[in-house]
Amino acid sequence: MLFTSYSFIGFVLVLSFLYYLVPGKHQWKLLLLGSWLFYLFSGPWNILYILTTSLTVWAGALRIEKGYGEKKARIKELKKADLPADEKKAAVKAYKQKQEKDLRRLFTLVLVFNLLILAVVKYSNFFISNINGLLGEGRQLSLLSLALPMGISFYTLQAIGYLIDVYRETIPAEKNFFRFSLFISFFPLVIQGPICRFEEATEGRLFAENPFSWKNVSFGLERILWGFFKKLVIADRISAAVNTVIGDTSTYRGAYILFLMLMYTIELYADFTGGIDITIGVAEMLGITLPENFKRPYFSQSLKEYWRRWHISMCSWFRTYLFYPVSTSGPIMKLTKACRARFGKNRGRKIPMYVSSFVVWFATGIWHGASWNFIVWGLLNWAVLMISEELEPLYARFHERFPWAEGRGYQVFAMVRTFLLICFMNLFDCYARIGDILSLLGSVFTAGNYGAFFGGGVMELGLTGLDFVIIGLGLAVLLGVSIYEETKGSVREMIASRPYLVRTLVWTGLFTLVLLVGAYGAGYDASQFIYNRF
């Protein structure tokens, strides 16, 4: 069920109506039923995957917590035992080690089992294709026909994050399976995040009694409308041209590739942030607060800043559950010691950090998709970030020498530079074959078709002049709102503080705009969200 379909709108309206009708203590149960029903729409068997992950992680976490309880009680007993001090100490140590080993084994089992589910359904064919590449013709293995369960990349990370938190004893395990199942399968966020932590869901009132509030409902509807505006007016309209260019690598080269990089980067932003606006808006209508996933990323002045503003929940997940554990692991700490001894303090502490970052960016790349273009995309990000880190002292000297570089003009230059870098890297999202990408990049310098492109070629990509005008106006509105939020604060709060007539005009205007110029009707299909396929 697409977020932009009439059936989804109907589903949300009926569920919201029932949600405020049932007694508060049953609201979360209704959400669970709704979420399971929503999931069933994606295919009757898919729900088995999400239920398996929910059940194994829930039971595993509960057993781990019980194990910690037993450990504390037994150690207390041993400390009270009538034994000589040395024997007592040895008994406590031996028990502690055994119990910790058992718990680590259980934790690893649950973790690996769930990662294996993801690996089998998402990466089997990637693995087989690579083996086939090595085997040569005539000895090819058959590809598997496995459907990717909806949101598996997102809910698996969310479940694993919870498991690690319980294992680290930073949160208590959830006793009620159905509550935990709601956390994993809550319908607005199961498709494309944001990837929540359990305490964020609890503090965001996922399980709480949420009485009807007009402010929640109206703010939620406004946020949904804003998401539809981004998705239907901007992203889906642009996607017609983007898909035309991507679909024909022999015709669309040179200037078309520059056009593609720019348009795809805009489409990706409008599509993904629009989807998250709808997610957060639906939850807000129900009185539930989900964490924000974006902070105007295209205003970033460096790639490092961009990754603090784009897909915040995914970055936070990889930082907390992969980068820090890898960086503080035994082998990396040993490498740090060896590097410090060999290369000195400053250089020595950086090398292991770059190794850990490599692991994380490789994982981030392959998480986005089971093909080499995503891995190269991840490693490109890694390379640029590490080169920037190395050049940091040079930047510092530059800014010291040229104080004007702190001014607004330079900031805008840095934003444009970062945006263009992101446009370039996003090309690796568009094509699966690295050979195609390199050849198309080369064509930017060799095709020499700029004249033909601006002389009419741009109008042959499936968009009319009116489409370009609508996209331009849509982007102007988006930019205006973003600048306001970057410099002053929430646009919705600002509109809410205006007189009733102004508020009504603004939201009715936006609603009419989405209805009139949303990319649907003849020639358009509301497309799947780009991040759904990850």
Added chain:
Amino acid sequence: MEELLEILEDLHPEVDFETTENLITDGVLDSLDIVTLVSEISENFDIAVSAKYITPANFNSAKAIWNMIETIQNEG
């Protein structure tokens, strides 16, 4: 505490770590700084800072970092 402040000042000489309270929430320390800091703390205080201690609350100020070091030392 003096030793910790020296490590922090070596990392970011421009920051007054004795008074700054929101090192993580204000973005003074990023993930690469934290990993560098963890390796320095491990080396200088001879403790193992595992990933479970790397939380915003534990790294938001010099005092919080010091408290974390003491906790790990007491656990050992």
